[in-house]
Amino acid sequence: MRSLNRRTALLAAAATAALSLTLTACGGDDGDSGRSGHTSAQATTSATASPGKHNDADVSFAQGMIPHHRQAVEMADLAATRASSAQVKKLAAGIKKAQDPEIRTMSGWLRAWGEDVPEAMPGMDHSEHDTMPGMMGSKEMDRLEKASGADFDTAFLKMMVEHHKGAVEMARTEKKNGAYGPARTMADAIIRTQNEEITRMNKLLGKEAGDGTGHESGDGTGHESGHEG
Secondary structure (H helix, E strand, O other): OHHHHHHHHHHHHHHHHHHHHHHHHHHHHHHHHHHHHHHHHHHHHHHHHOOOOOOHHHHHHHHHHHHHHHHHHHHHHHHHHHEOOHHHHHHHHHHHHHHHHHHHHHHHHHHHHOOOOOOOOOOOOOOOOOOOOOOOOHHHHHHHHHOOHHHHHHHHHHHHHHHHHHHHHHHHHHHHHOOOHHHHHHHHHHHHHHHHHHHHHHHHHHHHOOOOOOOOOOOOOOOOOOOOO
């Protein structure tokens, strides 16, 4: 009887030990799973925050295009109150709507790469960047700021055509030398949209010449005809 009791006790102890080992193993699995999930989350976060493959050309593109875009936005802001043509105002609004988000995007790239984001130019002081392709100098911007009506329309269109040509040149350089996919995609968009806008602006300038008498035709930049140029 004593032998039977001892055997029962031994079996119970063995069962308890086995159960303890099972629970410990399960606990270990949960811990590993938790750590694995955390590692996976870290990897995902790292991948999301990764700056990606880029080179010096990508950095130059972003650092140059940001102030270039900022000047275009300044010019577009002037058009809202100084232009007489509804078409010029609409064109300027479209330029601002497209380029403001691109400025924020390129600033984000530079921060992710650990590079400097160009500071916003105070007022109309553009002397630091007037050597960039198509960039207006302080004197030109000052003349535009003082113009109004049809004179503003003409000056704005002529200056923005040159400004856009400069942006297209910079974008083509990025396409040729850049390595960062999103930057090259943006360069494609700049080339396409700004060339389209150059065509529109040149048409508006041609209409402004009117009938050669010095007066604008009904669908010129000084008067809205109800049709897009």
